[in-house]
Amino acid sequence: MSDWGRVYPQLFEATGETLYMVGVAALLTVLLGVPLGVLLTVTAPGGLAPRPLLNRALGLVVNLGRALPFIILLVLVAPVTRGIVGTTIGSTAAIVPLTLGAIPFLARLVETSLREVASGKVEAALSMGARRRDVVRTVLLPEARPSLVAGVTVTVVALISYSAMAGAVGGGGLGDFAIRFGYQQFRTDITLLTVVLLLVIVQLLQWAGDRWARRLAHV
Amino acid sequence: MIELTDVRKVFPARRRAGEVVAVDGVSLRVQAGEFAGVVGPSGSGKSTLVRLVNLLERPTSGSVTVDGQVLTDLPDDRVREARRAIGMVFQHFELLDSRTAAGNVEHPLELAGVGRAERRRRATDLLDLVGLGERAEARPAQLSGGQKQRVAIARALAARPKVLLCDEATSALDQASTASVLELLRRVRSELGLTVLLITHEMAVVKAVCDSAVLLERGRVVDGGRLSEVLTRGHSPLADALLPAPVADAGAGHGGALLRVTVTDRTPETVVLQTLIGELGLAVEVAGGSVETVAGGRYGRLLLRVTGDLDRLEAGLRALHDGGVVVDRVPAHGGVAAGSGATR
Numbered sequence: 106m107s108d109w110g111r112v113y114p115q116l117f118e119a120t121g122e123t124l125y126m127v128g129v130a131a132l133l134t135v136l137l138g139v140p141l142g143v144l145l146t147v148t149a150p151g152g153l154a155p156r157p158l159l160n161r162a163l164g165l166v167v168n169l170g171r172a173l174p175f176i177i178l179l180v181l182v183a184p185v186t187r188g189i190v191g192t193t194i195g196s197t198a199a200i201v202p203l204t205l206g207a208i209p210f211l212a213r214l215v216e217t218s219l220r221e222v223a224s225g226k227v228e229a230a231l232s233m234g235a236r237r238r239d240v241v242r243t244v245l246l247p248e249a250r251p252s253l254v255a256g257v258t259v260t261v262v263a264l265i266s267y268s269a270m271a272g273a274v275g276g277g278g279l280g281d282f283a284i285r286f287g288y289q290q291f292r293t294d295i296t297l298l299t300v301v302l303l304l305v306i307v308q309l310l311q312w313a314g315d316r317w318a319r320r321l322a323h324v
Numbered sequence: 325m326i327e328l329t330d331v332r333k334v335f336p337a338r339r340r341a342g343e344v345v346a347v348d349g350v351s352l353r354v355q356a357g358e359f360a361g362v363v364g365p366s367g368s369g370k371s372t373l374v375r376l377v378n379l380l381e382r383p384t385s386g387s388v389t390v391d392g393q394v395l396t397d398l399p400d401d402r403v404r405e406a407r408r409a410i411g412m413v414f415q416h417f418e419l420l421d422s423r424t425a426a427g428n429v430e431h432p433l434e435l436a437g438v439g440r441a442e443r444r445r446r447a448t449d450l451l452d453l454v455g456l457g458e459r460a461e462a463r464p465a466q467l468s469g470g471q472k473q474r475v476a477i478a479r480a481l482a483a484r485p486k487v488l489l490c491d492e493a494t495s496a497l498d499q500a501s502t503a504s505v506l507e508l509l510r511r512v513r514s515e516l517g518l519t520v521l522l523i524t525h526e527m528a529v530v531k532a533v534c535d536s537a538v539l540l541e542r543g544r545v546v547d548g549g550r551l552s553e554v555l556t557r558g559h560s561p562l563a564d565a566l567l568p569a570p571v572a573d574a575g576a577g578h579g580g581a582l583l584r585v586t587v588t589d590r591t592p593e594t595v596v597l598q599t600l601i602g603e604l605g606l607a608v609e610v611a612g613g614s615v616e617t618v619a620g621g622r623y624g625r626l627l628l629r630v631t632g633d634l635d636r637l638e639a640g641l642r643a644l645h646d647g648g649v650v651v652d653r654v655p656a657h658g659g660v661a662a663g664s665g666a667t668r
């Protein structure tokens with residue numbers, strides 16, 4: 106056990122990489138996944154701006170993204186990653202597949218949240234002369250906010266588990282660390298420590314997310 | 325102020341259900357400043373009708389005119405503008421949980437591009453108007469049903485509309501809240517000079533606040549008019565719905581003649597009794613009926629049994645008729661149970 110002094114800095118670095126990958130991917134996922142979820146909701150039959158064909162096409166793409174195992178996605182998007190980042194190795198490169206994997210996931214959660222907003226509230230806004238984008242901005246998104254926050258929390262937690270996988274194929278981070286220092290060197294204690302660390306991060310996130318959602322709920 | 329001309333609304337057939345004719349050729353006129361009601365059984369198309377007025381539902385055919393503007397001829401963006409002059413109140417309030425009471429009242433002003441300071445000021449004034457000045461910062465979840473509906477009314481009035489539409493605005497409220505919300509509606513109507521179209525399935529609501537009403541059945545207007553006129557009509561399904569025709573009390577004595585009398589402020593029952601008892605010397609017994617306050621006036625339908633010397637009865641009734649009293653004799657063998665026209 107005399108090597109802990111060598112392991113700790115590595116663990117520290119790996120944690121930083123995980124937080125970096127997940128943080129940036131989460132930000133991009135929210136930026137792209139929420140609008141996609143809004144689009145899925147408003148174009149649905151009976152929605153604010155029904156576009157059955159577009160809706161079906163989007164639904165197909167989103168389902169494809171969710172059906173694809175993350176490992177396969179990782180390999181499939183490698184050319185895209187190289188095009189954007191210049192390389193397919195490292196934490197920054199891992200952000201691309203992470204984001205692409207999480208967007209459809211979040212988009213469906215957003216769609217579900219927005220659908221739960223009572224149609225009467227939308228009608229009330231329309232009766233006040235709201236435009237469709239006003240309805241999205243002032244009714245759908247604010248009214249769904251507690252449930253949107255819960256959806257984002259679930260997505261970030263999923264991103265952490267994806268990031269462990271991405272780490273294993275050269276993305277760095279805690280997953281990579283657990284494999285290189287724990288699994289491959291038969292150091293069960295290091296593997297366990299990493300798992301505990303991941304658990305702590307997930308617990309903290311879930312706790313913060315729940316608290317935030319509850320604060321927003323007002324009911 | 326509101327004019328519907330031969331409006332039809334057909335919902336296309338869905339997978340299982342066939343097409344639904346929700347509103348079937350309705351023409352309706354509501355004068356400026358009038359408090360008009362639409363009553364009818366469940367599924368008769370009341371909600372659809374009121375949603376046609378602000379074009380939340382586009383009619384399949386026919387035209388909708390509000391405040392001189394033919395809404396059905398306007399493009400969507402102009403319709404949105406026109407809607408600002410038409411407030412709407414819903415059965416389930418439809419307040420936003422993400423906003424305070426004041427925030428909800430500000431919502432339509434925000435949509436209309438009114439500045440923040442002005443919005444605040446108006447919201448405060450309106451909440452005062454509906455008696456909730458103290459609760460401006462409360463969330464909808466912290467308010468009672470009646471208070472929520474007051475906030476919703478304040479919100480509907482925020483953009484200074486000329487017309488207020490109410491779809492079952494009191495149906496989710498208990499009796500006390502219903503009374504106070506109706507009181508508020510009547511008050512804002514006269515203070516702000518609004519035209520109100522109120523949908524309800526409760527006759528008591530119509531009696532309490534409406535000047536006029538129409539009766540809707542299966543998407544068609546089957547009766548309607550000013551209540552003061554409808555209630556003095558001989559046969560009217562709407563009048564029968566408002567003041568059910570009296571049924572003779574089974575325990576009352578037999579013999580003599582049965583008279584049906586419509587009581588109004590102008591022709592109170594005292595006039596009838598004076599004639600029957602004072603001039604004709606008959607004995608009068610109340611066999612059924614009731615007298616209520618409707619649209620601020622006193623209206624009733626009574627069933628009287630008269631006994632004694634009936635020789636001069638016909639002449640007496642003619643005299644009452646000439647004096648403007650609605651009174652007629654129930655045919656003796658025609659069955660006593662209900663006056664003719666009551667079961668339409």
Ligand SMILES: Nc1ncnc2c1ncn2[C@@H]1O[C@H](COP(=O)(O)OP(=O)(O)OP(=O)(O)O)[C@@H](O)[C@H]1O
Nearest residue numbers: 335344345346365366367368369370371372373525
């Ligand atoms: N969006 C819709 N699509 C299809 N059918 C509809 C739609 N809205 C209403 N209908 C049908 O139109 C008819 C009239 O409905 P509406 O809601 O106007 O009745 P209502 O008089 O308001 O009834 P209630 O007193 O129960 O509220 C009903 O048969 C209803 O099923």
Ligand SMILES: [Mg+2]
Nearest residue numbers: 370371372492
């Ligand atoms: Mg209804």
